[in-house]
Amino acid sequence: MKLGVPLGVVGIIVLLVVPMPAAVIDLLIVINIALGLVTLLTAMYVQKPLDFSVFPSILLVLTLFRLGLSVASTRLVLRDGYAGEVIDAFGHFVVGGSLIIGLVIFFILVVVQFIVITNGAGRVAEVGARFTLDAMPGKQMAIDADLNAGLISDVEAKRRRAEVAQEADFYGAMDGASKFVKGDAIAGIVITIINLVGGIAMGMTARGMDFGAAMETYSLLSIGDGLTSQIPALLMSVATGIIVTRGSTDEDLGTAASKQLGQSRNALSIAGAAAITLALFPNMPKIPFVLVGALLILAAQQIKARERREEEAKVLEAAVATANPTSTDTPEKLIEDMRMSALEIMLSTDLVDLVNTSSDDDLLARIRGLRRKIAFDIGIVVPPVRTRDSVELPQSTYVLKISGVEVARGELPRGRVLALGDDLDTLPGTATSEPVFGLQGKWVPAEMRFAAEMTGATVVDRVSVLITHLSSLISQNASRLLSREDVRLLTEGLKAVNPSVVDELIPSVLTLGEVQRVLCGLLQEQVPIRDIARIYESLSLKAKQTTNPEQLIEAARMAIAPAITARHARDGIIRVLTIDPVFEQQLLEGLRQGEEGSQILLDPSRLEMFLRSYAALRSKAEETGQTVVLVCAPALRPALYRTVSLQVPHAVVMSYPEVTGAGIRIETVGVVRESETIAA
Structure with a gap:
C-alpha cells in the first residue's frame, strides 16, 4: 500500500509517453471511474473534513491520471480510429449514436461541472481558507487561556494546537486544489475539440475518408472519449463541493441529512x-x-x-414515580441526601444543558480534568464535586458551595460566550465582569464568536467560565477541603514507596490530626504540599523538639523553600520588599506567643501606617506587571503574615532563609517603613 501511490504516479508519466493498447485503456478508464466513485462516497461518509485531509493530494493525482488517459486515448483515436470498447460504448450506446445528442450531453456535463459545481466549490474553499487563517490567532489564544486556567492538560493543548494548524493547512490546500478541478474542466473541452478536428483531418488525409464519414466516425469517438473523462471529473467536482461545504457535525452526510430533513x-x-x-x-x-x-x-x-x-414513555415514567413515592424516601436515601458535600455546584434549570455527556464541553468531564490538574499543582485530591439543579435559582445562575455554604455565584447566559478585551463596544451583548480576575467583558451571542475574535478579544465558552471560577475557589479554600481522610490516603500513598518516613513520624511522634493541621497551614498560604515526603521528613525532625503547630509549619516551609520561591519567581528573579531594619526590630520586640500562635503587639496606628506603606509599594509593583514578596526575619514571618493578610488579600510573606536558600537571584524593589516607602 505504501508503494501504490508512488508507482501510480510513475505509471501516469509512462502513460503520457508510451502508447498503450486499447484493452489497457479500457481497464484504466474503468479504474478512473471507480476511483471517482470511491472518493465521492468517502467524502460523503466522513464526519468532518479533516478526516479526509489527504483529499487535496488525491484530487491532484486523479486529475493527472485523467489527463494521462485523455492523452493516451487521443493517441489511439488519431492513430487507429479506435480507442477501446469503453469509449466506443460511450460514443454509440450512451448517446444513441447521434452526434448532436452526444455534443449536447457533453456540453451539459461541462456546464454543470465548470460553471455550477467548480466555481461554487472554489469560492467556498477560498472563503473557508481565509476565515480559517483569520481565526487562527483567536483559537490559539483560547487554547492558551484554557491551559493557563487549568481546564486542559499540556497534551490536550498540543492536540488542539495541532488540529488548528491542520485545519488551516487543509483549507489552504483545498483553496489551491479547487483550481485543479477548474483546469481539468477546461482541459476536457480543449482535448475534445482537438480530438474532433484532428480526427476529421486524419480520416480525410490518412484514411481516404470523405468529410461525412470522417465526421461520423471521429466525432462519436471524440464525444465518447470526452464523456469518459468528464464523468469522473464531475464526480471529483461533487466530492470537492461536499468536502468544502461540510459544517461542524459528528455524523456523516447521509445520517445528518436524514435526521435534519x-x-x-x-x-x-x-x-x-x-x-x-x-x-x-x-x-x-x-x-x-x-x-x-x-x-x-x-x-x-x-x-x-x-x-x-x-411522550407516552415520559408519562409512564412520571406515573411510576407518582405511584411509588415511598421508594425514594427510604432511610438510606434520606441519609444520602442529608450528607454534606465538600464541593457543590448548583445550576438553574436552564443551565442543565451544560451537563451533556455527548459534548466535548461537558461540565463533568471538565471537572475531572480540573481535579487532576489541581492534584499535580498543589498536591491534594479534590473531593468529588456534586452537581445539582435548583428551581429556586434565577435563570442563567450558578452557585458554588463549600461544605453546604455558598461562597460564590455567577451568571452563564444561554446561547452566549464571554468575550474579554478592551475593544468590545462594537459587539452586541451584555457587559459583565469576569468573576475570577475582574476583567471587563461582554456576553455576546454564540454566533458572534468569530466576529469577537476578529476584534482581538479572547472568547471563552460558558463551561470554561464556570471551571475557571471553581478552580480559583478550590485554590483559595484548599485548607478547608483537606480532610482527615484525605491526609490518611496521602500518608498511605507515601508509605507504599517510602515507608520509613511515615513509620518514623506517625503515630510515634505526631498524630494524623496534628499532621493535618500542618498541611492545612501550608495550604492556607497557597503553599503546595505535593512534595509530601520532604515535608514529613522535616516534621519528624522538628517534632522531636516541639509539637507547636506554628513551628512545625515553619520547618516544613524551610524543607520545600525552593518550590515556594520558584512559584513567585519570574525569569529566574524573585522581587522582594524588605522592612526597615529599625522597625523590623520593633516588630520582633512586640512578638507574643498565644494559643493561636504568635502575635505582634504594637500600637495599632503604627501598624496601620506600615500596612498602608506595604499596600502602596505592592500596588505600584503590580501596575508594572511584577509579583513582589515581603521578606522578614524567620521568627517574625508567621505573625506578620497573619497581620498583613487581614488587610491585603493574597499577600505573600517569606523569611530570609527561604528566599536565599533557593538559588534564585533576588532583586529588592522597595523598603517598607512605618511612615513612608522607599523605592529600591
Missing part, C-alpha cells in the same frame, strides 16, 4: 399535500405526484407516531 413533521405534511394538489391541475401526470405526496405524508405520520411513543 425529517425533524419537522409539519414540513413533510405540507410538502406532501402540495404534491397531491399539483396532481389536480389539468394535464399534470397524476401517478407521480400522488405517489410522492403519499410517501411524504406517510413519513410525517411515522414521525408523529415516534413522538407519541416518546
